[in-house]
Amino acid sequence: MSKKASTIPVQSLTKEFDEGIAVGRMSSGNFRSADEARHSHRHDFHIFILQLKGSSFYEVDFEKRQLNRSAILYIHPNQVHRFDNVKNADFYLLAISNDNLNAAYLKLLDEITPARSLVLPGAELAVFIQAISLCITLFERKDNKLRLPLLRDSCNTFVGLFVSQYTRQLKPAEGTSRFEEITRAFKLSLDKHFIQYKRPSDYAGILNISAAYLNECVRNVTGFPVSYHIQQRVIMEAKRLLYHSGKSVKEIADELGYDDYPYFSRLFTKVTGMTALTFRNKNRD
Incomplete structure (x- = not known):
């Protein structure tokens, strides 16, 4: 190894x-x-x-x-x-x-x-x-x-x-809908703030719209709710750190803004279908 x-x-x-x-x-x-x-x-x-x-x-x-x-x-x-x-x-x-x-x-x-x-x-x-x-x-x-x-x-x-x-x-040039504009703005905000903010309402506040409307826009464009995208962005960063660094799972959870280490572990398992350690061991060189 x-x-x-x-x-x-x-x-x-x-x-x-x-x-x-x-x-x-x-x-x-x-x-x-x-x-x-x-x-x-x-x-x-x-x-x-x-x-x-x-x-x-x-x-x-x-x-x-x-x-x-x-x-x-x-x-x-x-x-x-x-x-x-x-x-x-x-x-x-x-x-x-x-x-x-x-x-x-x-x-x-x-x-x-x-x-x-x-x-x-x-x-x-x-x-x-x-x-x-x-x-x-x-x-x-x-x-x-x-x-x-x-x-x-x-x-x-x-x-x-x-x-x-x-x-x-x-996509053919046919104009951008309001839903697409908001979804694009959400994704840009998510990439900047995913460590700090984990709730759909946080991003709705940044965009000055209601959480319900943000969710409607994002689901309409992508087929998935806001919470799904937040989890996917966090877990992608977790995968990067698990695979490419020697940090412990607890250190990674802390780096990604999770004080509750057991919650982060459960979230990783829920999203990926395996524990963080299993992912690391499976993908080790």
């Missing part, structure tokens, strides 16, 4: 990318030498991988994913992931921090997470390649006095293209 870290590792951009942006073209060989990428971790930045050929295998929050050519994989800073296998792949990679992202794009990225891979039609692929090629050109022009704002703007163009194409494929 391999020794687990005391918490989930968080990788930052190296000092050479202290501006909070890294962009380039890579191949399978680059990943074979990046052993740290094969171990589960988080980043404190956003990752976009535009694959041109070959196949890549990833694990993102316990879900196995395969990325094939002409597709983009997006990984949010909250997501625990590792790169499992990269075969004969050729791809572009963009890493960008929150500070460099357009506020509107950052909000939309939060909303679509967890995102599936985005498959690009031929015409769209050409546009994305042009956009990220410009990013690389500006990234390499170290002596340009306006390099950083130009680089930031070009990277945001790529991100904006991704969000636009993703939301277009996700």
Whole structure:
């Protein structure tokens, strides 16, 4: 049994990318030498991988994913992931921090997470390649006095293209209902406050609506009540900590805002169908 870290590792951009942006073209060989990428971790930045050929295998929050050519994989800073296998792949990679992202794009990225891979039609692929090629050109022009704002703007163009194409494929442009707007706002609030707030009424208060109306909106859009989403978000974080850290179940319960350790244990069993220790032992390397 391999020794687990005391918490989930968080990788930052190296000092050479202290501006909070890294962009380039890579191949399978680059990943074979990046052993740290094969171990589960988080980043404190956003990752976009535009694959041109070959196949890549990833694990993102316990879900196995395969990325094939002409597709983009997006990984949010909250997501625990590792790169499992990269075969004969050729791809572009963009890493960008929150500070460099357009506020509107950052909000939309939060909303679509967890995102599936985005498959690009031929015409769209050409546009994305042009956009990220410009990013690389500006990234390499170290002596340009306006390099950083130009680089930031070009990277945001790529991100904006991704969000636009993703939301277009996700749902045809037909307007957003009030129920969908409230559900989206609830999910964003949940991701920020799930440790602090555990009751539907807490989120209804944040959104200045009644708990009954919030529940009606969320159930109508997702098919599940507010309490279900709160529990799922908490348990996902618990799974991450159980699998990727060496913290005890009691320490994890405390970290997630549960003073009542037995209640947390019962909740975990109810949601997953197994005890926290059983989950940990089952998923140990």
